[in-house]
Amino acid sequence: MLLGGAAAMQTHAQGSSRSAAQGTSGNQLAVQVNDDRMTLSVAKVPQVYLYGLIDADAAQRVGAMIQSRKIPPNSDIYLNSPGGDLAAGIALGRLFRAGNMTTHLGSPRRTATQPVFPKSSQCVDACAYAYAGGLFRWAPTGSDRFGAQPVAGNASATMTTAYLKDMGVDPQVFGSAPSGEVTWLDADQMRKDGLANNGRLLPTAVYGPANGGTSLTLTQQARDGEHRLILQCRPDGLSITANYAIGADRARQMVARATHSYFEINDKPAADDNHANISTVGSSVVFTQSIPLTQLNQLPSAYLMAAWLADRGGNVRYGFWMEMDPVRNELRNFSNGCQQMAKQNAPAKG
Structure with missing residues (x-):
């Protein structure tokens, strides 16, 4: 469910x-x-x-x-x-x-x-x-x-x-x-045709430098609140953060019931360590996870990214997903930029 x-x-x-x-x-x-x-x-x-x-x-x-x-x-x-x-x-x-x-x-x-x-x-x-x-x-x-x-x-x-x-x-x-x-x-x-959106507007993307690296912020307005995914690429690695703005009361209730949180790319876990830290920030549930640089190969062609919280009941998960087609160009730019950074910071051979 x-x-x-x-x-x-x-x-x-x-x-x-x-x-x-x-x-x-x-x-x-x-x-x-x-x-x-x-x-x-x-x-x-x-x-x-x-x-x-x-x-x-x-x-x-x-x-x-x-x-x-x-x-x-x-x-x-x-x-x-x-x-x-x-x-x-x-x-x-x-x-x-x-x-x-x-x-x-x-x-x-x-x-x-x-x-x-x-x-x-x-x-x-x-x-x-x-x-x-x-x-x-x-x-x-x-x-x-x-x-x-x-x-x-x-x-x-x-x-x-x-x-x-x-x-x-x-x-x-x-x-x-x-x-x-x-x-x-x-x-x-x-x-x-875009005539029906079933409670979700198309995501938007902002790509640019941030904190000594590059970042890609994906934002989607939805019926239940604002959904945001922030991908950050720095010399020390790649991370993804979810910001699930659903109201302060509901955010606290959701975090209290969550056993763990995780991210998916194309319906598959984004990392083997499928747990991320969870907190409430204002009216949002926020969680971040480090993901392998090898996932960069998937990003340019990814069709779906998702952020989920698993409920302690075991049969329910809360969260959101975004289709990647509307932000394809920004996704490719981020992936290319991050790959270049990884090459520049790779240890010299010999």
């Missing part, structure tokens, strides 16, 4: 919801906010369900709820809509991004005042553009369906293209305007 940055929180908790079914007429987007005790204990944030047709005033109503904090920042937004007003869908997306919200597909549970909802959800047309506004965007699961559709008309196409670029989404994912057809995307395709 893995508990880390990639874990999805899509539990529909039982209990009452504070704002149920605002705007429930058939031609309006309805809103249900689940912020009961059980929801917050499991998901940590309110679950907000937006369902039905996206009408022209939908963004104004949702914006008012955000302004009043009925929908607080970082909320989980669940969408189920056949589309509607394009401008309103884009405005909703911008509200989601401004509030660092996470978008999913999903339908609310039944309440005494609401009908039975279908088990599957769909998001297409204006809804798809609203979904793209989520800072973190979860791919659909089960029988949920996501439809990307281009828009016709120069003005609308210009507006949607600019919006998608602002959201960091490739407009080509939504197809070409001449066809105007809906492209139904599955979860794998959405992740491949």
Whole structure:
């Protein structure tokens, strides 16, 4: 069992919801906010369900709820809509991004005042553009369906293209305007195209000199906090440090339960001595390990690096992993620089 940055929180908790079914007429987007005790204990944030047709005033109503904090920042937004007003869908997306919200597909549970909802959800047309506004965007699961559709008309196409670029989404994912057809995307395709990130933004890299050697800092913003790997190459060897920023309380709890920590490169231990020192620094779990210089040969082509804490229960590990493709150039530069340093400091033969 893995508990880390990639874990999805899509539990529909039982209990009452504070704002149920605002705007429930058939031609309006309805809103249900689940912020009961059980929801917050499991998901940590309110679950907000937006369902039905996206009408022209939908963004104004949702914006008012955000302004009043009925929908607080970082909320989980669940969408189920056949589309509607394009401008309103884009405005909703911008509200989601401004509030660092996470978008999913999903339908609310039944309440005494609401009908039975279908088990599957769909998001297409204006809804798809609203979904793209989520800072973190979860791919659909089960029988949920996501439809990307281009828009016709120069003005609308210009507006949607600019919006998608602002959201960091490739407009080509939504197809070409001449066809105007809906492209139904599955979860794998959405992740491949960058439309879904499943709670993890692409890592960034900073490479340069540090402390008489070279360093490479890899940083990734994730749903559960900031993940950071710091590789340092010095004349006396190579080390890797993990900084897992998850909040002071959770960091202390995690360290208290951890038996050991370790790093992996391409799903294999980075060192034979598979233990690293663990500590809490502010709101982060921090651990460092020396790794053999021979691992430099793997770095240029590494596809995955991970940092893990083993729980004393034995069946659980906590931590994070990063895909290396987005930082490939910096990884190669670091490896080459470190190899040059190793050669310069190697003892002379004879």
